Every structure is written in structure tokens, then in C-alpha cells.
Amino acid sequence: MNNLKNVPIFSGLNDQQLLEVKKHCSVRPYPKNTVVIYEGDDTDSLYIIDSGKVNVFLSDKSGKEVIINSQGPGEYFGELSVLTGHNRSASVITKEKSVFTVIYRQGFKTLLEDNPNIAYNIMQNLAIRVQDLTGNVKSLALQDVYGRVVKVLMSLSEPAEPSEASKRLINQKLTQQEIANRVGSSREMVARILKALTVGGYISHEKEKIIINSKLPEHY
Template sequence: MYLDRVDLFDGLSDEQAEVLKSRSRVRNFAPNTIVVNEGDDGSSLFVVQSGALKAYLTDNIGREVTLSLLDPGDYFGELALLDDAPRSASVIALTRSEVLQIPRVAFLALIEAHPACMQIVVRNLVGRIRNLTESVRSLALVDVFGRIARVFESLAVETDGVGIIDRRLTQQDLANMVGASREMVNRILRDMVSGGYVEIEPHRIIVRKKLPRHW
């Protein structure tokens, strides 16, 4: 995975990206392995090179909220490049995964040698924050049907005129992503299937036609 394909580093020169790569290391994780825990000390950014991971939060009684699903080219732990605060979320490998671990010291060395790189990274982080704001808006202002529709739209890859979500998503997975009960998600999925909008297979979901924002 070349770092110029990662939006956080969009704008770095090939030489600057190579400096980061040369000071980083590749790590491999088996399925269901915790990569980082919420509250751990953070000193590295991780870039997904292969596999699938999930970033999530849990409360003290074990309830879980999924923040994002991570595929090749995605990244997590970016705040560790800028501060010494503990990890704000946990990340688990859903499948066998390979990630590039970029230490904060490598990033700071790059900034010291090329100060303009900080402006590039901060600009790209602002774009990420805007996306997070839209996610919060969705949770606060959009009904559950609309939240599920947005999740499907964000994950689907258009293939032969339909959207393919090529991963296994359980009803509980979706419930954790949209902040709803599994029972509510079950009812909405049944409606989507009966309306001809989606087709649910054991290891993928097919979006047959554009989903309305409201039901």
C-alpha cells in the first residue's frame, strides 16, 4: 500500500512518503485480535494494507457502538501523531489483516525536516472531522431506516448496475453501527427485502435499487 493512496497523506511528495514508510513496520493480525484498546497509550498511526478491521467503543456493561469499518487504504490512530492522550477507541481485526504502523517519532522527524507537511496533514484531518460531523448529524437527526440506508450506500461498490457489500454484516453489526436495537434493524431489513431494495445473502448484501431516505 503506497501512502499516496491514503487521504491523510494526500499532498506529500513521493520522497516524503518514502521517509515515513522506511521508519515504519508492517504488522499482521489474526481474525478477532485486538489491535488497540481504548485507553491504551497511543504513539502510532496505523494504515490498513489488507484485511478488514472495526473501530468501536464499549461501555461498562458491555454495550458496543461501531464507529467505522476499516478496509485497505483506511487508517486509524491518527490523533496519536499529534498528542499524548490515550487511545479514544478500540480496533479489532475482523479477518486476517496487515497494517503499516507509523510511529509518532517518524512523523515528527518528517515535520522537522519538512515543516510544510504539517499543513498538509492538518488540512486532511479537517476533512476527516467534517465527515465525523456528518456521522453525528445522521445519528441525531436521521431515523433508523435512513441510517441503515446511509451505511449501505457508504459500503456498497457498484457492480453490473447493483451495489455489492462484499462482507458479512449481522443484524447486531448493523445495530451497533446505527445506534438501534437488533429487533428494530430486523424489522427494517425485512421491509427493505420485501420492497425489493436489497437482497441479503450469507456473506454479502446486494443493493438492487436506490434506497429512500425515509420509510
């Protein structure tokens, strides 16, 4: 909570305004692999990630899951229920030990009334999320499983070294099941695709990290 100044949602607030924000905050730690909120819950608090990582996902009655987003420090979730009063639209689970700053709905409404900048920052972020979701829907509708796997690998990777422009690194543990949940496919299909990319030398594995050695082919 000491780093609220670095949270994009509070961008533009001065020190006095940030002190007012802190009055409405509490801190909650969560262990790894803990569900923070469940889809359909009627809770109404905003969570800001102080440390750790989470996955945002949807699930059906059979237990099948689709990951729609991953978030880390400085990002937040739960704003839709806070703003609309509706039940939670998705579930959130910790990928590692995490700490959150929590603001309840009434306190957050007070902050919005007193600090219009916060509302503007939320609107900007919601617009970006809509763009991202539109891209994901397009991918699910128009790309085959291989194309969706490539999209996930590229979106989660970052340049490994400035001197090697084509080499990229996924600097987090990413299981085959998690990739399958992101692309709406089976783990077995994802395993076959990753094996083919590994045999072809396009990707390699270092401990729990995936290294993209060269541009991934357009077709499987």
C-alpha cells in the first residue's frame, strides 16, 4: 500500500489525495493457488495487486476453465462490481503468494466523487481491456489452435537480449494446461504443438521458462 503513487489508477493524485485514498484501504495477503473472488459472487471490493500474480478466468459447471487475463503488481481487478453493483463477472486466483490493497465499494465511491482523475483512469483502462478482449475473441473465432498458441506465447514473452532481436523469453512458469485454458483447447493438443516447436528448434526450455529462439512459423 505504500506504493499507491505508482499504481496507474491513482496517476495524477498529489500526496494529500493519496493520503485520503489510504484511509479507505486495507491490506490482505493470499497464499499461492488461492481463489480471491469467485465468478457470481456478490462481493463489491476493488483489489490492487501490491505483489504477486493472478489469473482471471471463467469456468462452467463441468469445471472447464478459460483464462482471460493475467495481472501483476500495480494492476487491479474487481472494478466492474464496484461500479455496477452486479455480481462478479469472473474468478481470480493467485499464481504465487500475493498481497492486495482492498478498497470497498462505499469507500471507492467516495474517492471517485472527490477525485475525478480516478474515474478517468478507470475509463482509460476499461477501454484498453475492451480492445484486448476484442482481439481475443477475434483470435478464438478466426485462428486455429496453433495460431492461438503462438499468440499466447508471443504476448507473454519479452526480448531476451537487445543483441538478439528474434530471441524472446517467457519469464514465468507456464504449464501446458494453463496454455490450453488460455486458448480454449485440450492439454494434449497444446503438448503436441509445443513438442513440434521444440523439435523444430523454434522454442527451448530452461528450467520453468520457455525461450523462443526464432520467429514462430505461421502454420503448424
